[in-house]
Amino acid sequence: MTKLKPVPVADIQEANEEAGVILARLMSRMAPGEHVLRLGVAVDDESLKATLPVTVEGRGDADDLVGADPVYQNNFRFLLMIALAQRFAVGVMYLRSPAPTGDPAPYMVSAWELDHCAVTSCKAARAADLLGGGESGAAFRDAFSLDDADDDGSESIYPRAAYTVL
Template sequence: MKLNPISMDVFADAREEAHAVLARVMGGLAPGEHVMRLGVDMDGQERPLSATLPLTVEGSGTLDDLVGAEAKYLDNFAFLLACGLAQSLCYGVMYLRSPATEPEGPATVQAWHLAWGVLNECSAAQAAELVGDGAQAVFVDAPGVYSEDDCDSEAVYPPVAYTVL
């Protein structure tokens, strides 16, 4: 794969943004086993690159819940997301598969579309179109991953995050 040259400052900003995006998504997870997937296709690349991030949330749905991720998966996912955010000639999809809210119910899927260095939330219909092919899940509208405060705040994995060795 050959990436277009970018400055280290641009990549540092993209890496910080990737961690803020992950913090926002992780902070909104309910207890259970979740999986985030990311596919990024960059200009001149033969096949999309992909990353998977298994997440475990332990707790009762309060701010004291613990969000767990293995460091190697978290680092890989954040790096690929940062590459996608730093390169203007790329596109991709990030999606989150979460456990059912009811026993024996279907999983839920939310998706975000990556284009021109920005992640945009997808409606349920858009998520079904991007991810759908045979997925046994209910597609739901994704929340935004940016806030007006992002320029003034530091990325911290909320509520409490830890890595499993």
């Protein structure tokens, strides 16, 4: 059984807020259709997984309706919070979305790597390497950044002490 490392309450609160921001940014970029967001996190050789089905109805603008079952959303956010708060957690988060009309692939996949409190968007080739045969038939695409527009767009760091000496 995995024993999580002690984390200050302030870091947990910050990680929870960051997980909510990441989910909001992901959902705001989804086109209309049925999407599946998956997260796999490893801590001390134990693997935990969460799945979040998301439905987007609309025309692809700011007025779209984004729906997700609150239970799945809370579980997903909780696991993402753990990945952000535990310095030695690693994992991958990926989004499977419907392919654009006329595309030969049934769906598109974008991925983000989680490593030492950081969430980094992956290029299509890296996403294909990370997910291997788990998403056969998919067209992999470069993931968009989950950072603020003011940031350099490379990664989301959490907590800020992630790069300090341990």
